[in-house]
Amino acid sequence: MTDFKAQPPAGMEPTGASTQGDSLYQLIRDDIISGRLQANERLIVADLAQRHSTSTNPVREALQLLRGEGFVVISPNRGARVRPIDQNFVRDIYEIGVLIEPALTRWFVGMATPEDIVQLEKVQAEIEENNFADALRHSELDTRFHTIMYERHYNRHAAELWWKHREVLRAVSRRYNFTLARRAQVMREHRQLIQFIKDGEAEKAATLVAQHVEGSGRHVLEQMRAAEAARAG
């Protein structure tokens, strides 16, 4: 049984935080993602420090990190607030993905070894086997699939950017389900992608990935819209 916790691409943890700052970052981020913290809610340093029984310094550090990832907005002298993860936010990130991922893919096609293909096929087999039964697991596997392609890219900046965005998107989409249509499409595109990589069809692979990411974004945005409509109606 393979574990299916998504790992950040080798040698690129989001670090820059100290031990405690880092775990605080995790905790607060989870609170934001899970919705325990409302959108736009104020994040009061003293409160957070007390709630997690630390002093204020680590809290500030964690907030800075969260700001960097886009989960929190800080305005000088007015403190931090939970960033509302709204449709615009998600759209922005997907759009950047549509621009960057094809480039990462194009490079990967030129560099892929037979072992890489085996890896991809193995993960894809797991995805098919799981067949969306366990949503969380699907998310992790899907992330692993793309990580295999991107993690060795020479452009560390681009790969890092991708990973950061990926984490946000994973957090968001965790709240929704895949429609049947989307499930079929994901499978189709992954299989097709593997084929293109095998054939060394860099351009086709890149185009496909652009579609894949865009489709994924469109799907999540639909879900968000639907959920919002439900809430309003």
Add this chain to the structure above:
Amino acid sequence: MTDFKAQPPAGMEPTGASTQGDSLYQLIRDDIISGRLQANERLIVADLAQRHSTSTNPVREALQLLRGEGFVVISPNRGARVRPIDQNFVRDIYEIGVLIEPALTRWFVGMATPEDIVQLEKVQAEIEENNFADALRHSELDTRFHTIMYERHYNRHAAELWWKHREVLRAVSRRYNFTLARRAQVMREHRQLIQFIKDGEAEKAATLVAQHVEGSGRHVLEQMRAAEAARAG
């Protein structure tokens, strides 16, 4: 006399820092850019606090900010170091620019008003008038030129990313001169770009911008290589 200090696109200061943290950020960043701080030099919190006569807290904050912009590398329990702004670093950033800027441009072409065109032409006129005589001024004007195109883009993430990268690149290229060939090319491309925008030729404008950014990156990298060779030889 227009001032030619490059302004961040409206409503998007990179900050999130407090007054003092912010000015420290500026100061340290300048020290890094100007070379007063060596590559990989350790940034000791207590020292910096003393040098700038503040306490350690704002210094920590400033370092976090600098880390976010890529000027500083922080490793847990080992503190902060000046990030060597090497060729890979610069290449990575330009490559991302080549992916993102064309998309921003494409949108701008569809949205540009006559006033925008006037603005662009005015800045371009200033650029031509200055004709690279004052390098710093050229840099600011060139930045302003592109800011006009990007600052109103609906994708705030993308625009912000562009701006952050722009600041780094401006810092780096400040150290070098434009070759004659590059000067001519920049002028040509700007003029051509304005024309495409006037004609509503979004695709052509996008392609041209990709070239423009790539050319700019290539040029800076050449300079860096040359400088390094000179240092070694």
Add this chain to the structure above:
DNA sequence: CTGGATCGGATTATACATTATTTGACATGG
């Protein structure tokens, strides 16, 4: 509506405790 008074909380300043890393003296095995 306008100019303070007030309040919450961010920001800054200190001082100190704790912990991890680095350094250099010294010892040991080859």
Add this chain to the structure above:
DNA sequence: CCATGTCAAATAATGTATAATCCGATCCAG
């Protein structure tokens, strides 16, 4: 003698605690 390993002191990072200031928002009297 040199390479390697060990250990303790020195160095800084990190975390805690507390107080002083400063800023922005709100309330209130005029």
